[in-house]
Amino acid sequence: MSGARAPFGDPARVVPDSGVSSIVTGATSAAMAFLAVFALALSLSSGQLAQRWSDTLSQSATLRLSAPPSQIGAQTAAVLEILRTTPGVTSTRVMDIEEQRALLEPWFGPDLPLESLALPRMIEIIESPQGFDAAGLRLRLASEAPGAVLDDHTRWRRPLVQAADSLRLLAWASVVLIGGMMAAMITLAASASLASNAQVIRVLRLVGARDAFIARAFTRRFAIRAFVGAVAGTVLGIAAFALLPVAGDSGFLTGLGFAGLGWLTPLAIPPLAGAIAFLATRAAALRVLKREG
Amino acid sequence: MIRLANVSHDYGGRGLLRGIDLHIAPGAFHFLTGPSGAGKSTLLKLCYGELQPRSGTVELFGQSLGALSRDGLADTRRRIGVIHQDCQFLDHLTLAENVALPFTATGRAVPVNDLRELLGWVGLGPQADALPPTLSGGERQRAALARAVILSPEVVLADEPTGNVDPEMSQRLLSLLVELNRMGTAVMIATHDMTLIRNAKSAVSARVLRIVDGGLQAAGADL
Numbered sequence: 001m002s003g004a005r006a007p008f009g010d011p012a013r014v015v016p017d018s019g020v021s022s023i024v025t026g027a028t029s030a031a032m033a034f035l036a037v038f039a040l041a042l043s044l045s046s047g048q049l050a051q052r053w054s055d056t057l058s059q060s061a062t063l064r065l066s067a068p069p070s071q072i073g074a075q076t077a078a079v080l081e082i083l084r085t086t087p088g089v090t091s092t093r094v095m096d097i098e099e100q101r102a103l104l105e106p107w108f109g110p111d112l113p114l115e116s117l118a119l120p121r122m123i124e125i126i127e128s129p130q131g132f133d134a135a136g137l138r139l140r141l142a143s144e145a146p147g148a149v150l151d152d153h154t155r156w157r158r159p160l161v162q163a164a165d166s167l168r169l170l171a172w173a174s175v176v177l178i179g180g181m182m183a184a185m186i187t188l189a190a191s192a193s194l195a196s197n198a199q200v201i202r203v204l205r206l207v208g209a210r211d212a213f214i215a216r217a218f219t220r221r222f223a224i225r226a227f228v229g230a231v232a233g234t235v236l237g238i239a240a241f242a243l244l245p246v247a248g249d250s251g252f253l254t255g256l257g258f259a260g261l262g263w264l265t266p267l268a269i270p271p272l273a274g275a276i277a278f279l280a281t282r283a284a285a286l287r288v289l290k291r292e293g
Numbered sequence: 294m295i296r297l298a299n300v301s302h303d304y305g306g307r308g309l310l311r312g313i314d315l316h317i318a319p320g321a322f323h324f325l326t327g328p329s330g331a332g333k334s335t336l337l338k339l340c341y342g343e344l345q346p347r348s349g350t351v352e353l354f355g356q357s358l359g360a361l362s363r364d365g366l367a368d369t370r371r372r373i374g375v376i377h378q379d380c381q382f383l384d385h386l387t388l389a390e391n392v393a394l395p396f397t398a399t400g401r402a403v404p405v406n407d408l409r410e411l412l413g414w415v416g417l418g419p420q421a422d423a424l425p426p427t428l429s430g431g432e433r434q435r436a437a438l439a440r441a442v443i444l445s446p447e448v449v450l451a452d453e454p455t456g457n458v459d460p461e462m463s464q465r466l467l468s469l470l471v472e473l474n475r476m477g478t479a480v481m482i483a484t485h486d487m488t489l490i491r492n493a494k495s496a497v498s499a500r501v502l503r504i505v506d507g508g509l510q511a512a513g514a515d516l
Contacts, residue, residue, distance in 0.1 A: 008389075008390070008393075008403060008405065009390065009393055009396060009397040009402065009403035010397075011397055011398075011400070013385075013386065013390070014383065014386070014394070014397060014398065016383075016385040200383055202381070203381045203382070203383055203394070204394075204398050205367065205370075206341075206370065206375065206377070206381060207394050207395040207398050207399075207440070208368065208370040208371035208395055208398060208399055208444070209367060209399065210363075210364045210367045210368075211363055211364065212364075213398060213399070213400060289363070
């Protein structure tokens, strides 16, 4: 008598373990989880990249003041007074002549007689984290210092941030595609398993099993396989990132990968894979059972 | 419990059963006989809802077969024990697990002591852990009987239960079914084994039904 066998009458045993579809499910799930780790990393880091570019460029602005030499002193004082009373401006600094010379040197050489040129005055504005109201500031400048032009770097920032945002969108699209592909592969594997177990399904029906029980016998197996496969794939993916050489602290690749709490996000992949497998198998099983009539 | 009214069935235009009226009442004992291919198995399949009749009505425990949902049919089958001609086991499960399958498949805990007792009753105690393909025909038939009755059904339908067993074994199977009938279970056995029918008549008051030309006739005392 088999009383010694631990789970006698275990519903999970009613469907024989068919090697191929189980292996396909596990392997697919592992591969997809591995890819998903990379897509997730890309998405997180492009988000960080966008944030960083945005932050760096938006923390400062430049004000260019052109005026006849007789008025430049008065207008500079007026602009500085406006900026001082503008909320969101932390500090201002008028660039001195040597700094301007250094900026122009690459184009005009070191011997340019800057003093004889009517160069605009450059004023650097450092913003507070909340930023200032650029439109409002422009209005005030227009009335009190008509020669002042404010450049808040928006036109530089926007394309970069847009590029990073598109990159993040692409990464999320990849995550969704990976999930969809996994669902498709597992549906195929489950359908193959259902077809090869037609006799098991028939016998279960004959002894009074409801559809939900039969479907569960398959969904449990596939969900567990997918979960275990995804755990393996995720671990490998995270390991690959942990071992990735760090690409210095400047340049495009900086921060590609996970940082801080970001390392926890891939942990969502195995449960998600299990859930996808569960739903895909359940849909396939109920479809087969309905058709069987 | 099971009632067929004016039931007809055919496979692909070839008429098999025509105008069948049948009522299996609680505690009844029926034999269903007729030549091979006459439709005995088909009639049994109509009785447990594996086939839907082309015309006429099949009523299982007061519910029309056509109106039963899939889950409703599954639940109805828990009240009907069926011994299939080819046993219908799951070959990857042990004999004991196969016999207990009606419990497992309906999500209930297997009463291990009852199972042991039942296997002893059909003389399969020592084979409990064997896989079905390793068993003899007679052992498989007895296991099929055990599985058919494990849920204490109200009716047992048997399709050629003695099809490939020796006379001594078929006598033993018959006596198990007779014993069940005495405890109140209705029994219908499809067979073309006249000896079996004759032996049964001495032990139980059985009605013998014969399929002739697609119709059902009560066979007389000629047996």
